[in-house]
Amino acid sequence: MCAKCKVGWQATVCVLVLLLFGTWGTVVVAENWPMWRGPQRNGISQGNDLPTKWSQSENVAWRLPLPGVAPSTPVKWGDRIFLTSTVRDREDVLLLCVDTAGNELWQRTIGDGTSEQAEKNNQAAASPSTNGRHVWTMTGNGTVTCFDLDGKQLWQFNVEERYEKIEMPWGLASSPVPYGQLLYVQLFHLNSRRVIAIDQATGTEVWNHERETDAVNKCLRSYATPTIFCDDDQEYLLSHGQDFIVAHDLYTGTELWRCGDFHARSGYNDMMHVSSSPVVAEGLILVPAGVNGNFQVLRGNGRGEITGDADYRLWHDYVSPMRPSTLLVESLVYVCSEEGVLRCLDAQTGQEYYRRPLHRHTHYASPVYADGKIYFAARNGTVTVIAAGREFKILATNSLDETLCASPVFSDGRLYLRTFEALYAIK
Numbered sequence: 001m002c003a004k005c006k007v008g009w010q011a012t013v014c015v016l017v018l019l020l021f022g023t024w025g026t027v028v029v030a031e032n033w034p035m036w037r038g039p040q041r042n043g044i045s046q047g048n049d050l051p052t053k054w055s056q057s058e059n060v061a062w063r064l065p066l067p068g069v070a071p072s073t074p075v076k077w078g079d080r081i082f083l084t085s086t087v088r089d090r091e092d093v094l095l096l097c098v099d100t101a102g103n104e105l106w107q108r109t110i111g112d113g114t115s116e117q118a119e120k121n122n123q124a125a126a127s128p129s130t131n132g133r134h135v136w137t138m139t140g141n142g143t144v145t146c147f148d149l150d151g152k153q154l155w156q157f158n159v160e161e162r163y164e165k166i167e168m169p170w171g172l173a174s175s176p177v178p179y180g181q182l183l184y185v186q187l188f189h190l191n192s193r194r195v196i197a198i199d200q201a202t203g204t205e206v207w208n209h210e211r212e213t214d215a216v217n218k219c220l221r222s223y224a225t226p227t228i229f230c231d232d233d234q235e236y237l238l239s240h241g242q243d244f245i246v247a248h249d250l251y252t253g254t255e256l257w258r259c260g261d262f263h264a265r266s267g268y269n270d271m272m273h274v275s276s277s278p279v280v281a282e283g284l285i286l287v288p289a290g291v292n293g294n295f296q297v298l299r300g301n302g303r304g305e306i307t308g309d310a311d312y313r314l315w316h317d318y319v320s321p322m323r324p325s326t327l328l329v330e331s332l333v334y335v336c337s338e339e340g341v342l343r344c345l346d347a348q349t350g351q352e353y354y355r356r357p358l359h360r361h362t363h364y365a366s367p368v369y370a371d372g373k374i375y376f377a378a379r380n381g382t383v384t385v386i387a388a389g390r391e392f393k394i395l396a397t398n399s400l401d402e403t404l405c406a407s408p409v410f411s412d413g414r415l416y417l418r419t420f421e422a423l424y425a426i427k
Helices: 003-011
Strands: 013-021 024-031 060-065 075-077 080-087 090-099 104-112 134-138 143-148 153-158 177-179 182-189 192-199 205-210 227-230 235-241 244-248 255-259 279-281 284-287 295-299 313-317 327-329 332-336 341-346 352-357 368-370 373-377 382-387 394-399 409-411 414-418 422-426
Touching (some): 075 409, 090 134, 104 143, 182 235, 192 235, 279 327, 327 368, 368 409
Antiparallel strands (some): 013 024, 075 080, 080 090, 090 104, 177 182, 182 192, 192 205, 227 235, 244 255, 279 284, 295 313, 327 332, 332 341, 373 382, 382 394, 409 414, 414 422
């Protein structure tokens, strides 16, 4: 892990209590969840003693009703939880701040606008991000806003005013990604192929890279969120969509390498777009495509054009999920289809250990891992908990009987679940 990654990881852990007794002491720490897929951006939590079983009446610490529906995932820092939401009776988009006791502290309007599909994708589809000093949001129609933790707006701009008109059914859904002093935003739609870096504190553009692509029609659309690769030797940004995953220099946006070949065996499909996001773990990059597209596992040391290059591609298979992003834990890759069928594959070889149904209902949320368990959330509010490992074992099946598209969040021994009706804290 590179030095800056180590600093970033340490910044997500707050020391709450330090009691010294002679030559030894007790340290209590809390893991923050600063963006959609957690402190390492890959769905992995270091927490333990987390809840496995719950219902609407069992093991619920609190339930906070929400003003409207959204598929976005909450984020947490310290004793504050931030989440975006639409409003049932108005065409507003909100950022809400809630404390860990379940009390709403404040809400701010971050945008407005109608949505063609109010449940699955709407103006509050992108998840917020935080670094413990700032909170950033982006609405489906491109308004990017920065607040401090007390709800004071520090800056705001709209991408249509700076760049191009958004041509994207249901709006943008890619979440902003903070790293170092910059905030990275991916703008891939029919009118744009941009990746931009913004100064976190001021909103000023630092760089703006327009990617080259020969993608056409719906292939120009990407709802994926970019991520960061870092190891002992290098760090860079990964943007995904428009027929390629591309590595960018963090400070200039310059392209370092790119990889294509994501379409199905049947050939190029101009209706294929990307919704699932790339994942970095254990020095590898998991890269999805559209449904049944060419899922690829890449090494991180690419240079130039690496499409199909065996020096950089460990393996590939036509098992790509449509929406849920993947998970890599202890050299095992977990790929959940939108229909709720789970594959467990060897990270180095692609060997399939099992293919089993979790819960026969639509899955939009991405899986998360903690304490030897993996949590898969279905749209009907059912969360299936399995044991990590090469053998398929369901530990629990839990239901809140409310629509759920957000990914689960872990922190302080609690599980936070955001449904279309409410925010739950599961103890």
